[in-house]
Amino acid sequence: MPATLAGRSIIVTGAGRGIGAALARGLAAEGAHLLAADRDEAGARAVADGINADGGRAVPFAVDVVQRDQVRAMVAAAVSAFGRLDVIFNNAGIAQARPFLSITEEDWRQVTDVNALGCLIGMQEAARQMIAQGGGGKIVNTASIAGRRGSPNLAHYSASKFAVVSLTQSGAGALGRHGITVNAICPGIIATDMWTDIEQGHRETGLTSRDNEAFETAAARIALGRTATPQDLVGMACFLASSGSDYVNGQSLVVDGGLVMM
Numbered sequence: 001m002p003a004t005l006a007g008r009s010i011i012v013t014g015a016g017r018g019i020g021a022a023l024a025r026g027l028a029a030e031g032a033h034l035l036a037a038d039r040d041e042a043g044a045r046a047v048a049d050g051i052n053a054d055g056g057r058a059v060p061f062a063v064d065v066v067q068r069d070q071v072r073a074m075v076a077a078a079v080s081a082f083g084r085l086d087v088i089f090n091n092a093g094i095a096q097a098r099p100f101l102s103i104t105e106e107d108w109r110q111v112t113d114v115n116a117l118g119c120l121i122g123m124q125e126a127a128r129q130m131i132a133q134g135g136g137g138k139i140v141n142t143a144s145i146a147g148r149r150g151s152p153n154l155a156h157y158s159a160s161k162f163a164v165v166s167l168t169q170s171g172a173g174a175l176g177r178h179g180i181t182v183n184a185i186c187p188g189i190i191a192t193d194m195w196t197d198i199e200q201g202h203r204e205t206g207l208t209s210r211d212n213e214a215f216e217t218a219a220a221r222i223a224l225g226r227t228a229t230p231q232d233l234v235g236m237a238c239f240l241a242s243s244g245s246d247y248v249n250g251q252s253l254v255v256d257g258g259l260v261m262m
């Protein structure tokens with residue numbers, strides 16, 4: 001069977017580890033050409049090196065997704081390396097657990113800047129390139145089940161992910177006439193380094209009393225009886241990057257093993 005994404009030029013942000021690294025590898029395995037972008041340059045380089053060593057094609061790129069000039073340079077780097085930009089995965093994100101009454105303005109800005117503003121800038125700069133080159137394109141944002149349901153100890157994170165869902169709908173409405181689709185993936189519970197930060201926030205603020213308590217509590221409600229691995233998201237990512245999803249637009253698709261069912 002031919003590779004479904006052969007020669008497609010794809011950017012993945014937050015590709016230096018966790019979900020983004022798995023998406024980059026999985027998309028490359030389907031023949032895509034990858035710009036692996038992360039503010040952690042060494043992480044992005046390691047992922048790109050691994051893809052190239054496996055016979056794929058990838059270029060690392062250092063970016064802070066909140067800095068528009070850097071995001072613009074990231075898009076230009078993909079075009080320079082692969083000739084055009086077909087798909088962007090706005091996946092970079094940060095999480096922070098706090099008791100609801102303790103969230104500060106600084107906490108709010110820190111989390112919403114990366115997760116929501118970073119997503120908006122990525123969508124805008126990718127769309128400008130897609131419109132300029134013609135032929136449409138695909139934008140895929142990483143939201144979360146926290147973007148589909150409020151979360152008492154992650155209120156500002158959850159709000160930032162609701163913003164991603166909203167930007168996905170608004171972007172789909174605004175960009176559809178250019179042939180650009182905008183969708184989001186809402187992952188469930190995945191044991192990446194992000195959960196180390198979430199657990200730490202719970203412990204430091206007295207929300208939990210032992211290591212891994214928050215993760216285990218959330219995981220216990222998953223219908224499939226196990227948490228996800230980053231690999232569990234690759235099928236949906238490949239679908240949303242492929243022509244098979246050409247008429248899917250404005251959707252935020254939950255991939256969580258049956259935790260938030262709607």
Ligand SMILES: NC(=O)c1ccc[n+]([C@@H]2O[C@H](COP(=O)([O-])OP(=O)(O)OC[C@H]3O[C@@H](n4cnc5c(N)ncnc54)[C@H](O)[C@@H]3O)[C@@H](O)[C@H]2O)c1
Binds near residue numbers: 019065091145190
């Ligand atoms: N792990 C989960 O359970 C889970 C669940 C739902 C949604 N998500 C979302 O999935 C995405 C990836 O999360 P993960 O679990 O792989 O986390 P992670 O912490 O393992 O990886 C996040 C990556 O994003 C990068 N990053 C952070 N801020 C950045 C910035 N300003 N510019 C560029 N890169 C930046 C980090 O360097 C890191 O490599 C995030 O958007 C997260 O909110 C994760």
